[in-house]
Amino acid sequence: MAQRETWTSRIGFIFAAVGSAVGLGNIWSFPFQTAANGGAAFLVVYLAAVFLIGFPTMMVEFVIGRRGEQNPVASFGKIGYNNWSFTGGLGLFSSLITLSFYSVVGGWVLSYIVGSATGAYFADAGAYFGSVASGPTAIGGHLVFMLLTIGIVASGVTDGIERATKVMIPGVLVLLVALAGWATTLDGATEGYSYYLSPDFGVIASNFGSIVPPAMGQAFFTLSLGFSVMIAYSSYLGRDDSLPADGGAIVVVNTLIALLAGFVVFPILFATGGAEGAGGGPGTAFVALAGAFGSLPAGGIIGFVFFAILLFAALSSSISLLEVPVSYVSENHGYKRSTTAVAMGGLIALIGVPATFGTSWLGFYNDLVFKLLLPISVLLLAVFVGWVADREAIDELGRGSSVGDSFTSAWLWWVRLVVPVAVIVTLYLGVKALSSGLASGAYF
Ligand code: TRP
Numbered sequence: 001m002a003q004r005e006t007w008t009s010r011i012g013f014i015f016a017a018v019g020s021a022v023g024l025g026n027i028w029s030f031p032f033q034t035a036a037n038g039g040a041a042f043l044v045v046y047l048a049a050v051f052l053i054g055f056p057t058m059m060v061e062f063v064i065g066r067r068g069e070q071n072p073v074a075s076f077g078k079i080g081y082n083n084w085s086f087t088g089g090l091g092l093f094s095s096l097i098t099l100s101f102y103s104v105v106g107g108w109v110l111s112y113i114v115g116s117a118t119g120a121y122f123a124d125a126g127a128y129f130g131s132v133a134s135g136p137t138a139i140g141g142h143l144v145f146m147l148l149t150i151g152i153v154a155s156g157v158t159d160g161i162e163r164a165t166k167v168m169i170p171g172v173l174v175l176l177v178a179l180a181g182w183a184t185t186l187d188g189a190t191e192g193y194s195y196y197l198s199p200d201f202g203v204i205a206s207n208f209g210s211i212v213p214p215a216m217g218q219a220f221f222t223l224s225l226g227f228s229v230m231i232a233y234s235s236y237l238g239r240d241d242s243l244p245a246d247g248g249a250i251v252v253v254n255t256l257i258a259l260l261a262g263f264v265v266f267p268i269l270f271a272t273g274g275a276e277g278a279g280g281g282p283g284t285a286f287v288a289l290a291g292a293f294g295s296l297p298a299g300g301i302i303g304f305v306f307f308a309i310l311l312f313a314a315l316s317s318s319i320s321l322l323e324v325p326v327s328y329v330s331e332n333h334g335y336k337r338s339t340t341a342v343a344m345g346g347l348i349a350l351i352g353v354p355a356t357f358g359t360s361w362l363g364f365y366n367d368l369v370f371k372l373l374l375p376i377s378v379l380l381l382a383v384f385v386g387w388v389a390d391r392e393a394i395d396e397l398g399r400g401s402s403v404g405d406s407f408t409s410a411w412l413w414w415v416r417l418v419v420p421v422a423v424i425v426t427l428y429l430g431v432k433a434l435s436s437g438l439a440s441g442a443y444f
Contacts, residue, residue, distance in 0.1 A: 010241055012158075014249055014250060015165045015166050017250045018165070018169055018250050019165030019168065019169055019317065019319070019320060020233070020316070020317055020320035021224050021250060021317075022172060022254055022257050023313050024105055024314050025218065025221050025317075026254065026257050027257070028285055029218060029221070030046075030258040031262045033046075034196065037214060037215075039195040039199075040196060040199035041201075041204045041207065043196065043197070044199045045208075045215040046215040047255070049215045049218070050255055051251070053422050054219040054251065056414050058250070058251065059247055059411060060381050060382055060385045061228075061234065062234040062247060063385060063396040064234075064384075065234030069235050070235060071331055071332070072091055073228075074332075076088055076384075081384070087381060091229070092227075094228075094374065095325055096325060096348055097351065097365060097369055099318055100348045100351040101352055101365040102321065103348070104142045105314070106141070106142070106145035106149075106311070106315070107139075107140070108132060108141060108286060109310045109314055110144055111137060112310075113304060116300050116303035117304060121293075121303075122295075122300070125287050128290065133358075134356055134357055138356035139353065142349065142352055145314070146345055149318040149345060152164050152315070153322045153323050153337075153345070154341040161323060164315070172312050172313050173260075175305055176309060177260065179306060179309070180260055180264050184267070186271040188270025188272070189271070192268075192270035192271070193267070196262050196266040209429065212425070213429045216426040217370040217426065217430065220375075224320070225378060226373070226377035226381070229320055239399055240400040242400050242401030242402070243401060264306070268289065268292045268293075269289075269292065271296065289306070329344065361443070363442075367430075367434050375423050376427065379424065379427065386415040386416035386417075397411060
């Protein structure tokens, strides 16, 4: 069997993991979920979810991956619990479903890059969205985006993924800082910042039940948790790397990029009308922003840069969504990486086609992942690490790091009790929403 490719350095791992984490979730979902759920009130709950639940859960995936040193399915067996392998499989399955609709949105982004250059959306952003988000243009964009993803993954871990993310992630960061600087000059800046940053704790208290599930779902999604990706990536890590330090760096950079996206989006929204109308469903973000770019001076250029950032972020994530199932299949069955990437990418492209029929299909795919698959995966992982492989987990977390025993045992109890309870509540509310959506015909 061929030698497993590994990261060329610890920084290579961090870049790849950040590349996976930083995506449409940060720059597209995060600001608009925030807008839809009361601004700063959502922000507070989201940040709590990221640091209190997301970070410990990332450690859960890291200990499994590094301990197992195998693909995310085989890792469970290597640690000694073969009957838990299905958990890794569930994560891989979630990756496939997610990539299938992620790529459709990636296709919209491509259309908006073109539209920024030609000015096609300036006059009527809503109509433009209607024309690119479903039908032939949507299918075309989806296929082009999948081809880009397949191309990078087929080139391999070092030449493809590592090289691409080392360019794209700094690019995203620099361009976002530039746009946030420009946004300070907008008329709506002050108002936008205050909506974004001054939490009204009364709002949080009275909307807790409706804020928590999207905040938790967003926290897991943005950190790429529950998809076996972090298990796979950490399986390439050396024994002397500190898992909490690496994970901390990844969480902080990922959060920083999401926050920066808010510093771009909120001034723009408030310069052209406010946060209302920006919150409802997957399309409104594109409509609200594109409308703003259409009416601001030099909006075409700004729009072009913004959508280019979005494309980089989306690609750096989509390659990791494809990489993990591809490496699993090619390692296990001895197929060539490039052949596997093409075959699997083609299959995923096909699964995504219904999501080009209209935003309600896309919404269904999205909710299926956010409200059902993701929480189930995370719950299983937490139970596995907290209650089944707890000794191995504690030992692995301590390796290569200077955190003491009290940190590792606090983490273990947190993973045993707090994480499952938080996830069960989220799962309950999510399944309720999903089934009432299905019953009321909201999707189909
Ligand atoms: N974190 C990505 C984003 O914010 C999306 C994502 C979720 C992802 N799970 C993933 C990316 C797994 C790669 C692998 O957009």
